[in-house]
Amino acid sequence: MKILMAASEAIPFCKTGGLADVVGALAQVFGRRGHQVAVMLPKYREVEAAGLPLEAVPGRFLVPVGDNLERASLFKTRCGKAEAYFVDNPKYFDRNGLYGDSAADYADNDERFLFFSRAALEAAKFIDFRPDVIHCHDWETALIPAYLKLLYHTDAFYARTGTLLTLHNLAYQGLFGKDALFLAGFGWTHFTPERLEYYGGFNFLKAGLVYADRLNTVSPSYAKEIQTSAEFGRGLEGVLRQRSGDLAGILNGIDCEVWDPETDQCLPVRYGRANAAEGKAACKKAMRHECGLAGARGPLIAVISRLDPQKGLDLVQEVLPRIVEAGAQLVVLGANGNGHEFREDFRKAAARFPSAVHLHAGFDEPATRRLYAAADLFLMPSRFEPCGLSQMIAMRYGAVPVVTHTGGLADTVFEADGGRENGFVALQATAEDVWAALQRAIAAYSRGKEWSRRVGVAMSADHSWERSAEAYESLYQAVVSSPAFGRG
């Protein structure tokens, strides 16, 4: 199949979170499985900084934005088994951040991403890449299905193109005023509750939910949760229920070559399952030295996370003194997100407990690798979690996860499950339940044999993408053979 993967971030070019890992990995997996994959991304400043050789595609094309025509050009590079294209328009994308600066989101994100979504469609025509499926991700590219059904339905180029929209996180919807509707090129006739209107505004994600041929989210549990309650569906649960028959839940994977403690060049000592105890002990010693932490009888607990309320960091704050009292240590590596207050709180905690708590603020992938390897426990008490990659990476590095029972965490971490015991689970996102799970984990850590077994189970779990690739392929098949395929 010819697959156009349209997204706002993908490794190895630009990343703020798990979305980039997923898009980058999917492109490679489908390329390896014989599909022709073109990834379409904005040409952010960060893309240049990634240092990969970019080749300019000769010529330019025009993209309607409101009453104007914006110019766009394309750059491309080969990346493994996929071709990657970058839509260039410096006005929109030559900025410091992907979505905003350190203070706030950019005020024109509606214009930036409606431009990008429409430019992706124009770009595919420009390079004559006629996709069978356009695989869209999150609100930033969710207008593409609406464009196809409402504005490109008479365009022969797209007569045999269907769409799949993957929902990585319902907390981000791209909710804008109705001015954005006209900037996007839609009109009043489209502004009805069944189509694009959303409580008097324009919700990009809803547009995708209505018009994509198929939908999926990134774990079976989250697929159920977002249809059943407003807490998870964030106001879109009604639309999601209407499309229930077209909505699948497919668990994300991780790239087991990218994340491999046996070959990871960032680690002071590399290790596999057989020598995990010694390897991790050496990595922990180095991490303690790096963070200025003392030796300790208890486990080293890691938090590697966007600093965002979603991640239950308030619960970490609440249990933090008890962690220290129990003789354990905590290293927090956090960046991005909307949680500036968390950074401050962790900074204060590190000052209060300098030998047991350390904060490394910033986006630093080599540091995450060292910390996954050094950690005995990986704490991730999310209030909701569409899938979560960090807990899977942690397991691969032998850091046993302590998580809340929600979304993808519930689908990947099991405390008592006949042979699959790979972590510890708090049933509710409360400080009491999280502390109880941590206590069980700290107690298990002190029982050497039981601990090694759990680390072994965690390290041997199969989180590879191959498992989920087939499920995505069936969805692509469903897209191209669906009765509504290609037509509004």
Ligand code: ADP
């Ligand atoms: P989300 O996408 O909600 O942020 P995931 O668990 O799905 O959460 O993915 C997070 C990804 O971002 C993982 O690859 C994790 O290692 C990485 N990450 C988290 N915090 C940092 C950080 N401070 N620096 C670098 N990478 C980070």
